[in-house]
Every structure is written in structure tokens, then in C-alpha cells.
Amino acid sequence: MKPTVIIVACLSILLSSHTLSATLKMAFDADPISLDPHEQLSEGTLQFSHLAFDPLLRWQQNGTFEPRLATHWQAITPSTTRFFLRQGVTFHSGNPLTSADVVYTINRLKHSTDFRAMFDTIQSAKVIDDYTLDVSSAKPNPLILNIMTYVFPMDKDFYQGQDEIVKYGETFASRHVSGTGPFILEKRELGSRMEFRRNPNYWDTSSPGNVDKLIFTPIRNDATRLAALLSGDVDFIFPVSPIDIQRTQKTAGIQLVTMPSTRILLLHMNQTRRQEFKDTRVRKAINLAINQALIVDKILRGYATPAGQLSPNRFLGHIADLQPEYDLTKARQLMKEAGYEQGFRVSMMAPNNRYTNDEKVAQAVTAMLAKINIKADLKTLPKAQYFKEFDDRSADIMMLGWQSDTMDSNNLFEFIIACTDAKTGLGAYNASEYCNPSITDDIHQANQELNPERRLRLLQGIEKTLYQESAIVPLYWQFLTWAAKDKVKIQDIVNDRNYPYIGDLIIEQ
Known part of the structure; x- marks a missing residue:
């Protein structure tokens, strides 16, 4: 030839x-x-x-x-x-x-x-x-x-x-x-x-x-999902639990890909269902009682970033000085000042297959709230059932994760924080039922503001107000971790x- x-x-x-x-x-x-x-x-x-x-x-x-x-x-x-x-x-x-x-x-x-x-x-x-x-x-x-x-x-x-x-x-x-x-x-x-x-x-x-055929199998349990990959039953999985990352990295023929994301995990405190949550001191006490750094370290093994605000550092609304606080003494003092030193009982819901270790995080939160005498009756549900309950605002405290659709702070605000308006869709995921009309006005303004400096001031102003009013409980920005055959x-x-x-x-x- x-x-x-x-x-x-x-x-x-x-x-x-x-x-x-x-x-x-x-x-x-x-x-x-x-x-x-x-x-x-x-x-x-x-x-x-x-x-x-x-x-x-x-x-x-x-x-x-x-x-x-x-x-x-x-x-x-x-x-x-x-x-x-x-x-x-x-x-x-x-x-x-x-x-x-x-x-x-x-x-x-x-x-x-x-x-x-x-x-x-x-x-x-x-x-x-x-x-x-x-x-x-x-x-x-x-x-x-x-x-x-x-x-x-x-x-x-x-x-x-x-x-x-x-x-x-x-x-x-x-x-x-x-x-x-x-x-x-x-x-x-x-x-x-x-x-x-x-x-x-x-x-x-x-x-x-070159994928000609795709077979998608939902596997809720982290260990079972990883076992399916290691046995060869599947080729590609998400997520990998933080406790399994080290083992996955050491397995021949398997690759692990991890990257930070801008998805924020947070807790809503429903102010319509609970009179106590209308008091800023109570909301602040709850924020101070939850140790975000400990959750990230012990439950997520470092594969997340503790959050003190909604906006991650790549978004325009991020304020570097707004860091998560943990101060149990101050939290107890605020509960006493608000007249709730003896605490109270609340209902709480979270998914158990939607976010990385979501059920374990929710369990940790209930233990932390108990330290300021708030007894949280936790119920966890699979994603398919949970979000209907979320839409119905079925519990006093509810967990939510949100990835900004526009890669911008204002998307977080318009869905999670704005006063709920069925006509416009604003506040569609505001299970706190928190409403600050001035924030909603700023959200509208930011959606049409082309000047970067003025838009920066608007978005950071919203973030600062949310922090001062403890409107929600920011937990952490989640990492994403996939694994697949080489x-x-x-x-x-x-x-x-x-x-x-x-x-x-x-x-x-």
C-alpha cells in the first residue's frame, strides 16, 4: 500500500x-x-x-x-x-x-x-x-x-x-x-x-x-448511587456526598470533578404563620444560633462556603464585610429581650434528596435551634413531594436552595425576597412571607438600571437591609461534585x- x-x-x-x-x-x-x-x-x-x-x-x-x-x-x-x-x-x-x-x-x-x-x-x-x-x-x-x-x-x-x-x-x-x-x-x-x-x-x-443512547436512573441514596458507579452499573453520577469524595478520588478508573457554585442554601422563617418571626430580634437570634462554618466543616467536609448573605462574591450585590456570625450568648440574650427566653415550638420541613446532605444539614439546624429553646419538629421529604409543600408554605421553617437564573443578585431578590405578587411572579419562592416595599421598589429599579455604579448601590443596599433585618437565614454556597468513569x-x-x-x-x- x-x-x-x-x-x-x-x-x-x-x-x-x-x-x-x-x-x-x-x-x-x-x-x-x-x-x-x-x-x-x-x-x-x-x-x-x-x-x-x-x-x-x-x-x-x-x-x-x-x-x-x-x-x-x-x-x-x-x-x-x-x-x-x-x-x-x-x-x-x-x-x-x-x-x-x-x-x-x-x-x-x-x-x-x-x-x-x-x-x-x-x-x-x-x-x-x-x-x-x-x-x-x-x-x-x-x-x-x-x-x-x-x-x-x-x-x-x-x-x-x-x-x-x-x-x-x-x-x-x-x-x-x-x-x-x-x-x-x-x-x-x-x-x-x-x-x-x-x-x-x-x-x-x-x-x-457521540452519545447515541442515554439511560437516566434517579438514585436518591448517596451510597447506593456511588456503588452503582463503582460497580459499573452506571457511567456518570451526581452528586457525590462529601464523605465519599476521598474514597472516589482514590478509586482507579474513576474521575471526580468539583467546582464551587453560586447556589445559596437558606432557611425561610414564615412571618405569617408565626408571630414570633415578625420580631427582628427573634430572627437575628436564629441567625446567630446557627453555626454555618461548623455545618460546612463537619457535614459538608469543606465542600461549601459559609454564607452571611445571598449574593456570592462574583455577584454585584456581594458585600465583603457581611460574614456569617455565630454567637450563642448574644442569641440567647435577644430571645430574652423579645420575651421568648423559654422558647417555643415550630414546624420545619426540608428535602432529603435535593441538595447535598440536605437532611443531615436540617438535622444539625434543629440541634442548634434547641440551644436557644426553639424546638423544631423536622419533617423531610423527597424532592417531588417537598416542593409542593414548599409552595403551600406548609411549615414554619423551610429550606431552599437557589441558583440565580441570570447569574445576578437581583434574580435572588426577585424570587426569594420581594413582596409576593401573583400577577408579576415576584416573591414566588418567598416562603418567609417577608415584605419590605422599599426592597421591592429597588428590585424593579435594578432591573432597568444600566449604570453599573448605581446598580451596584441598589443591589448592595438590598443585601445590607436583608442582613440588618435578618429576613432569612443564609447557610452556605454549595459546591458541585460529579463523578464518572475515566x-x-x-x-x-x-x-x-x-x-x-x-x-x-x-x-x-
Whole structure:
């Protein structure tokens, strides 16, 4: 054989080996509650959306935006941005993607209980032609591109007329899916298994991903999930419990990927349910009685950062001086001043499979509250049951974790802290039922403030007020930890928002 022929043959083998199909068996701690991408604003929903749908644009690991279904965009006016769509994209149904589908999706998001607060700043979306649309805000919007990462276009012809959004309900959209994403859902057994196959008509032909089949198995128990990886039953898991990290690192053939995230874990104290929580001294005492550093050290083994505020240090609202305080003597004194030296009894709820070691953290909190004579009757539930109870505000103290959707402090404030407003969606996750109208006014102002210095003052002002009023109990910013077989190149597709881009995953053959 001639040398040139040998070279060509070798290249052909290399190229074909890259395109060989592979099966990924993945185990996370829970599966998405619904197939409707707008039913619940949750990590599980967004992970699913990146499998079955595609966003207009998405975050890259370096913190910049990557064009996806939108190839590019430009500001037409200070309050209007024009988006240009990729042509030749089809939904799983076979229907072509057009700007009408994107406008339909944005309008639907504005009616979603969970998403409407984020999209309330969007005044309108207008079709210009089949592949061009304008998105307008009532006033200049500093976060328009951040918000558009949550637009996963839905198939208008497929869903329209049967697209009601019912949280935890049985609807057409909660049971059927037609997206443009890299994977097509073939089988779903809620709580036990989901199976996907590669979309043969996927538009992103330049993607390096070679996963042809995806089998997703939710495994709630940390030890069982890790055992499934170590035995070879699955290839990729999340999360890895902090107590198992050292063992995982020492296991041959297994890789561990860990990175800090901006997800804040916190406790809500319901001021409507409990008269005691209306007293700032009581709320401050609870904050002082909870030792965030000890929780991070003993329960999370250092794989988190203790928090004294909502905003992590990469967000504009962060104030370096607002550190978590632990002072049991002062906490007891405040309880005495408030007239509650003898304490009182409260109900408390937390998930037991949503955040890393969430049940153990909740148990530690109850022990700490007991030291200031607050007896917390703790009930923990699986994620699927817990968040319905959370929406119903079923306990006096409730745990919540929140990843800012826009990678900005104001998203934390508008969902967790703002006065609850069903019409706008503000305060949708404010289980404290805390309401400070001046904070809500500042949230509105920050959503349209383009001057960085003025916006900084607004966001830090909110953070300072929350600290002074002890509105909630910040616990810590969670680390993310994944593990996989060495041949599964997860380091290239995971990110600090925990939406792995499985469509681009390479599994070595």
C-alpha cells in the first residue's frame, strides 16, 4: 500500500472512531417532576430542557454566551434586541422552527407561575420574519441576554390548544415533548427511569458528542448511587456526598470533578404563620444560633462556603464585610429581650434528596435551634413531594436552595425576597412571607438600571437591609461534585449551574 493511501486510511479510522455511537448510563439524585419546561423553575427541569430542547443561547464555562438557536443578536434600541434564528432546525415532531415558535414560548413563559418574575421585564416579543424576532422591555434591560438563556423554544403547532401550565398537574405538556434538542425521549417511568435516543436530525452537526443512547436512573441514596458507579452499573453520577469524595478520588478508573457554585442554601422563617418571626430580634437570634462554618466543616467536609448573605462574591450585590456570625450568648440574650427566653415550638420541613446532605444539614439546624429553646419538629421529604409543600408554605421553617437564573443578585431578590405578587411572579419562592416595599421598589429599579455604579448601590443596599433585618437565614454556597468513569469526558460539559451539556459529551471507545 502506498504511503498516501495508508495516511488516508488511518485518518478515516480516527474520524470514524470519533463518530461511533455510545450509550451513557447516568444516575442523578432525582428526575424531573414534569416534561413541561415551564411548569417548575428547578435544576431538574433545566437539565431536562438541555437534553430535549435547545436554548436561544447558553452559558459557556468561561462565563460568556454561546449562540445556539439564535445565531446572533443586536440592539435595535436601548430597550429592544433583535434575534436572528438558525435556519433549517426542526422539532422532534418534524415541524420547522420559526420565530413564531420563539414568540409563542416567551409569551407562555410570561404566564408561568415560576418563570413570570424573570420574564415580567419583557414587554413583548414580535415576529419580524420567519427567522427574525424583536424582544422588547418596557425600559432598558441590563440582563436581556441572561434572561434569554431560559428561552427553550417550544413547538407551537405541537402544543398550542393543549398547553395549560398546571404545577404538579397532569397536562399534555407534562406528558409529551417536542423540542429541538440533541435527544428524543423514548420512555419514561416517573421516579425510576428515563430513556433517550440521539436526535437523528439534530441541527448541531459540529457537536463532538457521540452519545447515541442515554439511560437516566434517579438514585436518591448517596451510597447506593456511588456503588452503582463503582460497580459499573452506571457511567456518570451526581452528586457525590462529601464523605465519599476521598474514597472516589482514590478509586482507579474513576474521575471526580468539583467546582464551587453560586447556589445559596437558606432557611425561610414564615412571618405569617408565626408571630414570633415578625420580631427582628427573634430572627437575628436564629441567625446567630446557627453555626454555618461548623455545618460546612463537619457535614459538608469543606465542600461549601459559609454564607452571611445571598449574593456570592462574583455577584454585584456581594458585600465583603457581611460574614456569617455565630454567637450563642448574644442569641440567647435577644430571645430574652423579645420575651421568648423559654422558647417555643415550630414546624420545619426540608428535602432529603435535593441538595447535598440536605437532611443531615436540617438535622444539625434543629440541634442548634434547641440551644436557644426553639424546638423544631423536622419533617423531610423527597424532592417531588417537598416542593409542593414548599409552595403551600406548609411549615414554619423551610429550606431552599437557589441558583440565580441570570447569574445576578437581583434574580435572588426577585424570587426569594420581594413582596409576593401573583400577577408579576415576584416573591414566588418567598416562603418567609417577608415584605419590605422599599426592597421591592429597588428590585424593579435594578432591573432597568444600566449604570453599573448605581446598580451596584441598589443591589448592595438590598443585601445590607436583608442582613440588618435578618429576613432569612443564609447557610452556605454549595459546591458541585460529579463523578464518572475515566472514559466519560465530563470535565468538558459540566458547569457551575449544573446543566451538563450531554449533547456534547464524548465517551471514549
